[in-house]
Amino acid sequence: MEEIWLKEAFKGEVPNDFQGKVGWSSPSNIALVKYWGKKGKQLPQNPSISFTLSECRSETFVTFERAEQFGFQFFFEGQENPAFGTKIEKFLFDHQAFFPFINQLHLKVESRNTFPHSSGIASSASSMSAFVMCLLEIEGLLVGPSTGSGTLDLQKASYFSRLASGSAARSVYPKMALWGATKAYEGSSDEYAIPLGNDIHPIFKTFRDSILIVSGEKKSVSSRAGHGLMEGNPYAPARYAQANENVKNLLTALKSGDLDTFNNITESEALQLHALMMCSNPSFILMKPNTLRIIEEVRRFRNETNIPLCFTLDAGPNVHLLYPEREAEKVNEFIKNTLSNYCVEGRWIADHVGIGPKKLL
Numbered sequence: 166m167e168e169i170w171l172k173e174a175f176k177g178e179v180p181n182d183f184q185g186k187v188g189w190s191s192p193s194n195i196a197l198v199k200y201w202g203k204k205g206k207q208l209p210q211n212p213s214i215s216f217t218l219s220e221c222r223s224e225t226f227v228t229f230e231r232a233e234q235f236g237f238q239f240f241f242e243g244q245e246n247p248a249f250g251t252k253i254e255k256f257l258f259d260h261q262a263f264f265p266f267i268n269q270l271h272l273k274v275e276s277r278n279t280f281p282h283s284s285g286i287a288s289s290a291s292s293m294s295a296f297v298m299c300l301l302e303i304e305g306l307l308v309g310p311s312t313g314s315g316t317l318d319l320q321k322a323s324y325f326s327r328l329a330s331g332s333a334a335r336s337v338y339p340k341m342a343l344w345g346a347t348k349a350y351e352g353s354s355d356e357y358a359i360p361l362g363n364d365i366h367p368i369f370k371t372f373r374d375s376i377l378i379v380s381g382e383k384k385s386v387s388s389r390a391g392h393g394l395m396e397g398n399p400y401a402p403a404r405y406a407q408a409n410e411n412v413k414n415l416l417t418a419l420k421s422g423d424l425d426t427f428n429n430i431t432e433s434e435a436l437q438l439h440a441l442m443m444c445s446n447p448s449f450i451l452m453k454p455n456t457l458r459i460i461e462e463v464r465r466f467r468n469e470t471n472i473p474l475c476f477t478l479d480a481g482p483n484v485h486l487l488y489p490e491r492e493a494e495k496v497n498e499f500i501k502n503t504l505s506n507y508c509v510e511g512r513w514i515a516d517h518v519g520i521g522p523k524k525l526l
């Protein structure tokens with residue numbers, strides 16, 4: 166793949182009057198089978214599967230104009246914020262062979278998230294994929310869109326989003342995505358994610374994700390450090406084997422609409438992610454007491470009502486509640502009456518499976 170993108174790169178002179186503004190909104194995603202542990206150049210140790218969200222998004226605009234040399238400014242929520250832009254700048258520097266034209270451009274990047282900064286929700290998947298969509302559109306204005314059909318090549322967007330921030334590879338597709346090579350799905354790759362939307366039961370296409378904000382604090386371990394800790398983790402080989410097995414079984418359950426298997430695998434994956442962090446060296450406990458209280462309540466509610474509600478966790482204390490749309494009324498009652506008591510200021514975000522990135526300009 167690398168060779169194709171390198172060959173296709175626009176290596177000519179950027180016209181003197183080349184200037185404009187592009188904008189993309191891209192969603193966050195929540196992994197069901199988790200990516201935790203990487204190898205080589207930002208490649209996953211195991212395949213992962215996610216829901217693409219709808220409401221939790223980054224909206225990014227890039228204003229570009231011809232310049233003598235590369236220029237870069239980053240604004241976050243209206244304020245110039247060079248620190249937040251460092252990751253993008255580094256990504257551009259590291260991958261200039263693919264995008265040599267940036268050395269003849271001044272870029273002003275303006276980004277905002279639709280979810281509050283203090284909600285403990287990681288924004289790298291949404292913000293990096295939104296930026297990559299903008300970058301590919303600028304490239305498209307120079308060479309013509311790579312698909313030739315006037316739309317962006319999502320596989321390429323996924324490939325470069327992955328290089329910017331692993332899980333961002335999965336944010337570019339509607340509904341669901343699979344990232345990482347697995348024998349269980351033809352066409353899967355470590356280098357980019359692929360869409361799963363055509364291979365899932367209708368019940369999953371409108372799934373809900375209510376995100377319970379247990380803590381709005383910044384994560385105590387960055388995901389870069391977390392992935393790194395898998396290298397010395399004695400359970401790593403067993404974990405990677407288990408994740409492969411879970412991907413295989415989840416793919417079958419997604420196709421048939423088997424909610425019991427879906428719930429079993431999803432909850433087990435969340436707990437494994439946290440167990441891996443607890444037994445790494447140094448170790449991290451990222452759940453809070455209220456995370457555990459919510460988990461207990463969710464399991465009690467499911468047993469008592471038979472409503473197929475399950476939870477998953479990111480690398481932090483907040484709880485994602487996953488359930489079919491048809492159960493929304495009962496689950497919302499449960500959240501309002503019981504679970505919101507365990508949330509910071511009773512806060513939670515109502516999200517659902519979404520359609521993927523949207524062009525803003």
Ligand code: PMV
Pocket residue numbers: 195196198199200201213287289330331332333388389438479480
């Ligand atoms: O994309 P990163 O490097 O921020 O890693 C994401 C890791 C998890 O969110 C914990 C799991 C996942 O697959 O999204």
